[in-house]
Amino acid sequence: MDADIVCVGFGPATAGFLSTLSKQLVNADGTPAMESAVSPGLSPQVLCYERADDIGFGVSGVVTTARALRASIPDIEKAGIPMAAPVGEEKVLYLLDPIGASRRSALLRLADKTIRAFQWALPFERDALNLPWTPGFLHKRGGMVLSMGQFMQWIGAQVQGTGAVQIWPGTPVSQALIENGKVAGVRLLDQGVTKQGAPADGFTPGMDIHAALTVVGDGPVGAIGRQLDDLFGLPENHHTRDWAVGMKFVVDLPEDTPLQPGTVLHTFGYPEPEIFGFFYTHPGRVASLGIFVPSWFDSPVRTAYRYLQHWMTHPYLWHFLKGAKLRSWGARTLGESGRRGEPHLAGDGYARIGEGSGSTNVLTGSGVDEAWATGAQLAEAVLELLRAKRPFTKENLEATYVQRRRASWLDQESRAAEKSRDGFQLGVLPGLIGMALAGLSGGRLVLPGQPLRPWERIPSLEDYFRGRIPPAEARKIRDDCYARGVSAHAALMERAGWPAIACDGQLLVSHQDALLLGGKVQAPPGYADHVAFIFPNECRRCGTKLCIEACSGQAITPGENGVPNFDREKCIHCGACLWNCATASPENPESRQVGTAFRAAPGGLHSAEN
Numbered sequence: 047m048d049a050d051i052v053c054v055g056f057g058p059a060t061a062g063f064l065s066t067l068s069k070q071l072v073n074a075d076g077t078p079a080m081e082s083a084v085s086p087g088l089s090p091q092v093l094c095y096e097r098a099d100d101i102g103f104g105v106s107g108v109v110t111t112a113r114a115l116r117a118s119i120p121d122i123e124k125a126g127i128p129m130a131a132p133v134g135e136e137k138v139l140y141l142l143d144p145i146g147a148s149r150r151s152a153l154l155r156l157a158d159k160t161i162r163a164f165q166w167a168l169p170f171e172r173d174a175l176n177l178p179w180t181p182g183f184l185h186k187r188g189g190m191v192l193s194m195g196q197f198m199q200w201i202g203a204q205v206q207g208t209g210a211v212q213i214w215p216g217t218p219v220s221q222a223l224i225e226n227g228k229v230a231g232v233r234l235l236d237q238g239v240t241k242q243g244a245p246a247d248g249f250t251p252g253m254d255i256h257a258a259l260t261v262v263g264d265g266p267v268g269a270i271g272r273q274l275d276d277l278f279g280l281p282e283n284h285h286t287r288d289w290a291v292g293m294k295f296v297v298d299l300p301e302d303t304p305l306q307p308g309t310v311l312h313t314f315g316y317p318e319p320e321i322f323g324f325f326y327t328h329p330g331r332v333a334s335l336g337i338f339v340p341s342w343f344d345s346p347v348r349t350a351y352r353y354l355q356h357w358m359t360h361p362y363l364w365h366f367l368k369g370a371k372l373r374s375w376g377a378r379t380l381g382e383s384g385r386r387g388e389p390h391l392a393g394d395g396y397a398r399i400g401e402g403s404g405s406t407n408v409l410t411g412s413g414v415d416e417a418w419a420t421g422a423q424l425a426e427a428v429l430e431l432l433r434a435k436r437p438f439t440k441e442n443l444e445a446t447y448v449q450r451r452r453a454s455w456l457d458q459e460s461r462a463a464e465k466s467r468d469g470f471q472l473g474v475l476p477g478l479i480g481m482a483l484a485g486l487s488g489g490r491l492v493l494p495g496q497p498l499r500p501w502e503r504i505p506s507l508e509d510y511f512r513g514r515i516p517p518a519e520a521r522k523i524r525d526d527c528y529a530r531g532v533s534a535h536a537a538l539m540e541r542a543g544w545p546a547i548a549c550d551g552q553l554l555v556s557h558q559d560a561l562l563l564g565g566k567v568q569a570p571p572g573y574a575d576h577v578a579f580i581f582p583n584e585c586r587r588c589g590t591k592l593c594i595e596a597c598s599g600q601a602i603t604p605g606e607n608g609v610p611n612f613d614r615e616k617c618i619h620c621g622a623c624l625w626n627c628a629t630a631s632p633e634n635p636e637s638r639q640v641g642t643a644f645r646a647a648p649g650g651l652h653s654a655e656n
């Protein structure tokens with residue numbers, strides 16, 4: 047099939063692209079404002095393929111300054127987007143450890159003791175210090191609290207309503223078509239295959255869609271972005287070593303909640319000092335809340351789900367959450383390398399937008415507005431080229447799209463943010479100091495630190511728990527769990543002092559119940575497994591098995607002969623297994639695809655509330 051423009055993924059970046067583009071392709075009377083090269087007499091044919099089962103079935107916050115969103119949708123506040131609220135009260139809280147299980151440095155313990163000793167003179171309540179002052183770059187004053195799922199459904203309807211664009215959910219793109227070193231379109235995923243990918247009953251090979259321009263907005267773990275990274279390489283000194291697993295709950299708050307819509311709480315310090323938390327309140331007593339587990343948290347048992355439960359039960363947060371009910375749950379990884387993870391933004395026949403193009407600002411923790419801005423900038427560039435009837439070559443896209451991006455606030459702010467988190471490589475306190483320095487100096491002052499890959503930094507189980515669990519016992523606990531086919535983090539954490547979670551069946555639920563109640567995970571048949579262990583020998587030798595412990599859906603479990611099992615019925619497509627491998631890829635140590643292949647596939651979370 048032939049199209050003029052084909053887009054991969056419908057996240058905020060592609061929404062910004064299609065929203066800006068679609069308004070200009072057709073005149074008010076419905077006649078084409080410019081002509082398609084493949085369907086003469088019609089407006090340019092624009093197709094967008096999204097792998098998730100419906101529009102907005104991803105997962106993300108979100109609180110945003112909405113600068114770029116407002117530039118495109120000036121009346122966004124009045125648009126009636128469900129779950130949206132203007133940002134109200136904002137707090138940044140340092141959570142102290144109420145149970146003594148958290149791994150804190152001597153310096154942090156001293157700080158905690160000092161805070162407790164002077165709590166009578168400080169804004170301190172329920173084991174939390176409300177920071178009396180926070181730098182402006184952390185504020186979202188004047189911004190909005192949104193549900194990204196609801197916003198995407200709303201904008202998807204607006205874009206399709208123009209009649210100029212088609213969006214196809216449940217349709218994963220398996221690869222970019224490469225012809226003579228240029229991107230010539232995309233190939234959709236084969237259907238009617240076995241789990242191993244062999245043709246079976248009803249085999250339908252993935253259709254090829256040829257297009258003059260392929261817009262790659264498939265996020266930080268997208269298969270097409272990674273294919274292009276592998277093919278064209280990254281610019282010198284760029285890498286994608288920093289990331290975080292973001293896991294969240296959407297909950298109904300108790301009827302007597304004191305929290306007003308628009309309330310924004312950010313936390314750090316607990317359950318482990320490295321873990322950041324967020325709590326955003328929507329209208330109608332609904333809240334989105336969760337944690338980020340960053341790549342520089344050097345734990346071989348860095349489970350997001352268990353830590354999320356300990357975070358929710360911190361006395362400060364439990365005060366608001368006691369009696370709350372789970373509505374929806376999910377997780378997704380974020381690319382946190384920012385500008386340093388920027389790939390080649392354009393090439394012959396393609397352009398990269400959104401988080402996969404390094405747009406997320408790691409200083410302000412803002413990704414949606416930046417992703418949208420890159421899409422809108424590309425749309426303006428594409429319209430300029432279409433009007434001038436100039437082809438989508440690397441040179442033309444550089445002179446229009448990349449130049450617009452470089453000249454914008456987005457690029458300026460991403461430069462200031464580029465090294466702002468390097469201090470975290472040295473520890474949490476240096477990390478926070480480094481962020482403050484970078485934020486207050488516009489990126490001129492930073493603390494140095496070299497981001498490492500997981501296999502360079504993750505200690506063995508025995509080393510991580512040394513002083514808390516004797517090495518032989520840690521090994522035995524893990525071996526016993528693996529013999530039962532389950533991950534070991536819960537047993538190890540409990541042995542190291544973390545209390546068992548007292549499940550209440552409505553908010554504190556087992557991981558499996560979260561999959562069923564909150565994630566409603568779907569795994570359509572007839573597709574190949576999208577997670578596979580591509581270096582089984584490395585897995586057999588691997589003592590850390592980070593992929594099992596970090597899996598957000600308990601979809602990766604201990605397998606026979608040391609090679610993990612994968613159960614796609616539980617996979618929420620978060621992409622954590624792509625980054626969380628404790629062993630270097632024997633083929634390319636810099637590759638994001640280490641022990642596990644993470645391919646395009648349909649299914650995953652089934653909720654548009656996240």
Ligand SMILES: Cc1cc2nc3c(=O)[nH]c(=O)nc-3n(C[C@H](O)[C@H](O)[C@H](O)COP(=O)(O)OP(=O)(O)OC[C@H]3O[C@@H](n4cnc5c(N)ncnc54)[C@H](O)[C@@H]3O)c2cc1C
Pocket residue numbers: 054055056057058059060095096097098104105106107108109110217218219220263264265266267268269270292293294336377378379380399400401402406411412413414415417646647
């Ligand atoms: C828990 C969490 C909380 C967050 N909170 C905030 C916040 O408060 N504020 C903020 O600004 N940002 C926040 N972010 C970050 C924000 O969500 C991202 O920066 C933003 O969504 C990036 O947009 P994108 O369009 O580039 O990519 P994505 O949102 O990742 O969208 C990419 C889309 O492409 C699809 N796709 C991928 N591969 C394929 C394929 N092969 N074929 C077809 N489709 C494909 C995916 O399904 C997805 O829908 C948060 C993220 C998480 C995970």
Ligand code: SF4
Pocket residue numbers: 579584585586588589590591592593594608610626627628629640641642
């Ligand atoms: S995928 Fe990586 S972390 Fe998982 S078992 Fe294999 S080598 Fe170990």
Ligand code: SF4
Pocket residue numbers: 577596597598599600601602616617618619620621622623624
């Ligand atoms: S197997 Fe699925 S749920 Fe588990 S880490 Fe990988 S993508 Fe996430």
